[in-house]
Amino acid sequence: MAAFSKKNKNDNNYTILPKHLGIIMDGNGRWAKKRALPRSAGHKAGANVFRTISKECERLGIEYVTFYAFSTENWKRPKEEVDALMNLFMDYLLEAKSDMTKAGNSRIIFIGEREGISQELLDLMDEAEEETKSHTGTTVYLAINYGGRQEIVSAVNKLIKSGKTQISEDDISNSLYTVPDCDLIIRPSGEERLSNFLLWQAAYSEFWYSNVLWPDFKVDDLHSALREFEKRNRRFGG
Numbered sequence: 001m002a003a004f005s006k007k008n009k010n011d012n013n014y015t016i017l018p019k020h021l022g023i024i025m026d027g028n029g030r031w032a033k034k035r036a037l038p039r040s041a042g043h044k045a046g047a048n049v050f051r052t053i054s055k056e057c058e059r060l061g062i063e064y065v066t067f068y069a070f071s072t073e074n075w076k077r078p079k080e081e082v083d084a085l086m087n088l089f090m091d092y093l094l095e096a097k098s099d100m101t102k103a104g105n106s107r108i109i110f111i112g113e114r115e116g117i118s119q120e121l122l123d124l125m126d127e128a129e130e131e132t133k134s135h136t137g138t139t140v141y142l143a144i145n146y147g148g149r150q151e152i153v154s155a156v157n158k159l160i161k162s163g164k165t166q167i168s169e170d171d172i173s174n175s176l177y178t179v180p181d182c183d184l185i186i187r188p189s190g191e192e193r194l195s196n197f198l199l200w201q202a203a204y205s206e207f208w209y210s211n212v213l214w215p216d217f218k219v220d221d222l223h224s225a226l227r228e229f230e231k232r233n234r235r236f237g238g
């Protein structure tokens with residue numbers, strides 16, 4: 001199960017890169033609080049970091065990167081904060097729509113439940129997927145209204161509907177939203193937990209944590225994580 005990305009331009013001389021990188025964008029609220037700003041300001045700053053980091057993943061030739069943007073549990077947050085996040089997703093997609101070069105050569109795919117998301121946002125999500133489907137750079141999975149357990153349940157239900165009575169690991173892997181297993185998960189902000197992110201795909205993931213809050217996360221932090229990943233001795237249980 002090689003993690004090396006064939007598309008890797010290797011311009012930073014990495015001997016190995018994760019084929020699938022997962023990023024939990026955490027710490028926006030604390031970043032805003034430290035500055036006496038509303039939480040929405042933290043999310044806005046975090047959205048800009050998402051733009052920078054997804055571009056860098058593409059520049060490096062990482063094949064798949066999944067960003068955890070909104071979990072199935074995040075609906076419990078105050079309406080004002082949920083609305084602010086939905087507006088940030090809209091802004092990003094409107095910006096990408098008006099200038100497709102903003103998405104670079106990345107392909108955008110949304111993962112998660114569609115139920116609960118406004119039709120306006122769903123239409124923009126569909127358009128972005130359609131517009132970028134021929135892009136050959138990084139596949140950027142944006143997890144919105146996503147939960148790892150919900151993803152597994154939905155995969156099993158798909159298989160039941162298809163008439164399966166016996167289910168293998170491969171059946172489940174092939175019915176999930178994202179394609180390959182996840183090689184590395186980055187979580188900033190000092191929290192060291194998975195929070196229902198890519199549960200199945202993370203079975204053999206490496207983890208990289210940092211105290212930096214997501215809005216302060218820099219390209220250099222991404223490189224620190226990738227350098228550390230290079231040194232990990234992955235045995236996949238063997």
Ligand code: FPP
Pocket residue numbers: 025026027028029030031043044046047050068069070071074085088089092142189214
């Ligand atoms: C967790 O930090 C972060 C979120 C629930 C939202 C993440 C979303 C973004 C960064 C915006 C992404 C934008 C686009 C366009 C994809 P938190 O708010 O729980 O932080 P805290 O733990 O410090 O309170």
